[in-house]
Each structure stands twice: as structure tokens, then as C-alpha cells.
Amino acid sequence: MATNSNSSTGIEVHNTLQSICYKRGFLQLLDQRKLPLETVYLDIRDASDGWSAIREMVVRGAPAIAIAAALSLAVEVFANLDHFNGTSEDAASFLFKKLEYLVSSRPTAVNLSDAVTKLKEVISKTAATASESKDVFQAYIEAAEIMLEDDVASNKAIGSHGATFIQNQLKNSDWLSILTHCNTGSLATAGYGTALGVIRALHTEGVLERAYCTETRPFNQGSRLTAFELVHDKIPATLIVDSAAATLMKDGRVSAVIVGADRVAANGDTANKIGTYSLALCAMHHNIPFYVAAPLTSIDLSLSSGKQIIIEERSPKELLNSRGGLGEQVAAPGISVWNPAFDVTPAKLISGIITEKGVITKIKNDDFEIENFVKGAAGQSVA
Secondary structure (H helix, E strand, C coil): CEEECCCCCCCCCCCCCCCEEEECCEEEEECCCCCCCCCCEEECCCHHHHHHHHHCCCCCCHHHHHHHHHHHHHHHHHHCCCCCCCCHHHHHHHHHHHHHHHHCCCCCCHHHHHHHHHHHHHHHHHHHHCCCHHHHHHHHHHHHHHHHHHHHHHHHHHHHHHHHHHHHHCCCCCCEEEEECCCCCCCCCCCCCCHHHHHHHHHHCCCEEEEEEECCCCCCHHHHHHHHHHHHCCCCEEEECHHHHHHHHHCCCCCEEEECCCEEECCCCEEEECCHHHHHHHHHHCCCCEEEECCHHHEECCCCCHHHCCCCECCCHHHHEHHHHCCCECCCCCCCCCCECEEEECHHHCCEEEECCEEECECCCCCECHHHHHHHHCCCCCC
């Protein structure tokens, strides 16, 4: 991966909040490890570059990971369109192997595996009727590009549905203060964001008093990224240490908590950045609604509960060294480390799941009917 401060490939970088810069044949990813002090873009030339960028946290956030993976293979395919001599079946086999490789970069985020499943369907369908490998590759490139476009539309719909729903639920409050965790904005998606998208929509509608963001240890996605986005958008915001959230709630300064999701099980149990579970427990104790904002692609109906969600463990360096492992050592030499990247929040602690097709709420027995919601949403346009 080559490092650029400015585009050298003809990609126009419109603003520093654009984490994915793509046009056919060229892909650049904003190196989020260097924010907020440096704005550096990395050229992504193939699936190997994409895998490394995802694994090394150049790009992060479940929706953005899926898009970056799909597009990294798209640029590799485009560069080799005229050099591949195999059949359509050979092209399909090549793409399948590359996609499986990309899935291994971050196993917890279901959006990545969901995107791969959908792309494989396109590949198989095209290969069954195509006469040339080029037809399969072209179909793949177009499908990956559609995913990029759809993600932005999906995020804006999540923001709209969430803002409307929360205002209706908290209609006795003229002003709302929202607490969020990790980063779920433009930098975690193709644009606009999920949980941060709801905060953006509330601000646009003039009802947001203040957004609170946790620092989100140990990689500091809140202090480095969410704070960066909030300041950029001139949204009134305050940064807190992770352990201050309970006191903030106790003081009556939080109207609702909104977080994102890397994977939602069929019963509503949700995997998200480590520390989310703690926030949900605090919110329940203080009678504050706790919402998850995520696209339907984050829902994994194959898992009956959060007990089946694979939790990725990160490098001990993220705790042992400052700046999430990128700086000098700050911990005592010889100390052992447990560094799970995510935790699972039980569905009973979640008030609602905000999606691009509406908000999933609980029925009379206090359970989510997620499968029925997903089936009912199938085929609906994003609105």
C-alpha cells in the first residue's frame, strides 16, 4: 500500500470525512490510525492491500469494512481484465477464493460475510450463463459499486427513522442529549453513519442539545474519530472518558444512548465495541433508553443468540502501548493482557433496533421479532 496525503490517481477527495474514495479502477482509504492530526490516504491496489487495511484498522466500522473489502477486489479485477485467460468458471473460482480470504480479516463484523455472500450469488449467476471470464469480472465490479451507493442511502434512512422515532418516544423533552460509543459515522461507513447518523439527523432537526462521545479505549475511536466528526459538523459535543458514563447518566444529562453494531443475533443480542455492554447496564439502571442503530446487513439470522457470536481478540500492544498500541509502552513489563475487541449486549437491555427500513421494537412478551421484521422489509425500498 502506498501512502498519499493527496490523491495521485484522479480520485477527488471532497472532504476529510470521506473514508472511502473510489472510482472504477482506483481505491483510496483514509488511514484512520493517523486521525485527527494527519489526513493520509492509502492506495489500495488489490485484495491483499484491502485485507491488510482492514486488519490493521486503517479502515474500521462494520459497513465500511464490507465496502472496502468488496472494492479492493474490484480494483484488482479491473487491473487484470485483459490479462486473465481462463473460463467463466475459472473467474468465479478466482473471485470466490479472494472473497474468502477477505472475510478472514475481521470475523466479528457480519456485514463483511453478508456482502461476500451476496457477491458470490452475483458471481455464480453470471458464471452460469457467461461465455467469457471478462463478463464475470464486470458483473462483480458493478455489484461492488452498487454496494457503495446503497450504503450511503441506507445510512441516511437510518438517521431519518431514528430521529423521528426517538423524538416520538421522548416527546416530553424539548432538547435531547445523546450518548454514543466508538465511531459510527462517515468514517465507519460509506458516508453519513448509523448511530452518528441519527445524531446528525437530530441536530439537523434542531432538537439536539448535546452529543456525548466516549473516548472508547483502547483504540480511542471516540476521541480520535467521533469527536473529529462532531467538531467538523459543528455539532455541540463533549468527550468523556469511558468510565464517566454512569455518572453522566446519574446527573440526568443523557436522554438516550445510541450505539452501532457489528453483528445482531436473531433474538436481538448485539455485538459491538467493547464497553457497549457496560453502557447498556448503566442505561437500564438509570431508566434511560438504549438503542442500536445498524443496517439490516448487520443482522445475522443464522445465530439464535449472542452466545454464538465470535468475539475477536486484539493485540496486547493496544493496551501495553499508548495511542492504542502505536506509541510508547505505558504498562508494566510482564503483565498479561486480555483485549477483546467487542462485547455482547443482551437483547433485554436494548430498547429498539434502528434500521434503514424502520425501528424494530419489542412485542408484548418483551422480545424482538427480528426475523418477521426482516422478511417484511425484504423488497421494500429504502425510505
